[in-house]
Amino acid sequence: MFASSPAARSRYFGRTGVLSRIGAAAAFAFAACVPTFAHAAPAAQVTLDYAYYSPESLVIKQQGWLEAALAPEHTQVKWILSLGSNRALEYLNSGAIDIGSSAGLAAVLAKANGNPIKAVYVFSRPEWTALVVGRQSPIRTLADLKGKKIAATVGTDPFLFTLRALHTIGLGREDVELVNLQHPDGRTALAKGQVDAWAGLDPHMAAAQVDDGARLLYRNVDYNTYGFLNAREDFIKAHPETLTAVLKVYDKARVWVIAHPAETARILAEASKVSLPVAQLQLSRNDFSQPVPGATQAAALKAAAPILLQENLVRPGTQPDRVIDALIDGEFARSVAPAAVTPAATAHAASQ
Template structure:
């Protein structure tokens, strides 16, 4: 065990020395987000493991709530947080549009979004959305899921009225009949299913991208040891969650104010926590999904998305920290 820890420390130190701007600067406060779509962040915040890990350094931890990927990425771009969790494709979109971030850890592989209609809706196919109102949160996985779905079923975006609402408001709009469909996000989506009888119009696990934990590039360069401690703490939360899925669901239920069955649907049945290491799997998934960003003119013409993917996903840092211990 001691040898493994020494090797881990040496790897982190080597990574830090490879960064030209790296320096052993003191950090008074670490700012990171927590979100209902990121169960590991809720577990980590609940038990205070990160606070414990940074206490000896005199670093305090400030938790900032993210209502959606768009908020987390805005906070990163505006230097309001140092690390934030978001959907993979949303992170790529943000990176392509100038947000200087790098993904250093993968919280999960969720099926957290789908296209829902109300319980009594007569709509049965995606094609029937022509001329209808669909709620979605711009800049998030559900929004990009909606765009990919419309393209798959050859429904022009111009023939659908997309109503831009935050996730909880989108749920309310669907259940109140103010929109005809909603690109939802768990746990709000699961709650609408179980509590209001909303049903999937279309679901596709392949159109759900990963839960990425990304850091500001400047922060990663200045405080690689702190980022390493964050990843180590996330790994502790992941191991605990895998061993205590029902208890993790209870934490989500309490935080998001949803029922335990709703939380269990999200945590136990629709979230895969098995692969935390950014790797070729994530690079390839984003490269396959990236064309929607260009096709919908969400990035500047001529943007090299393959290069952007490579610049976003750091496949080495987490491996140097947790190595083969991830399982």
């Protein structure tokens, strides 16, 4: 996992040849995978999101893999852009999309408040958020944020990251002024001096660093929750085989991303309209080795969930652990990712 250090992240993407061999082996095993779910009618259409924080979604959309995979069943594919977890989860809750990408803790918050979803795949383990200040900001510590304006998109991992960070020094939401702005608008507000800090999200955070000289004030990879692909429960029940087909394509993309970092960076840069160095920085902060949601993700979310109660973000009496157990469903991912690149394999490859 390359969130632990910049050097480790660089090694992960730097050993392209070794990882290509790992990716090829994974792809071979992937092709032999046969789902075991009961037969159901294929969906006439599947609507899903693509997001700049989900590299696989950009690769799949650019390559046309999903349309090709679903063509034999005459299933149409519709793509909708999500600018953040809050948007993806809103689309899922309203039925505007069937499958959408979000941060793990944001999905827990949505599920606790009635969003009928299950987390069926892990598209990455990222360090995609941190607290960001401007290049010339006098703010040097978390304590300096007391009474200051912080831009953060409510209902997203960066927003929840901010609250958890403040709690580490005994501050809460009432001790700062949180300005609810969508992620790209938060970057703009920081650059213009309209806010004192910003809860960043890649690729906008990487762009702020590379292009604006912004500084990461507070980082904590353990406070960055997993990137989940969520599906509506009614869609799962009605079209399990279509969902399996979608996840097969996602896992094909995951393996391809590991094996083709340079091409992935180019696709990310073109889709999100950032420079290649920005895209490379974003990708260096992602670990694509653990696609199956399960006990590891549940434990991380249960450690993070108290913030939802402490900040009164869920209804009184909510039991976050039960919500998390109901959210995570690894059955589909296990059927399509039998040859996932494990953290141990990744570390071994990087060391060669």
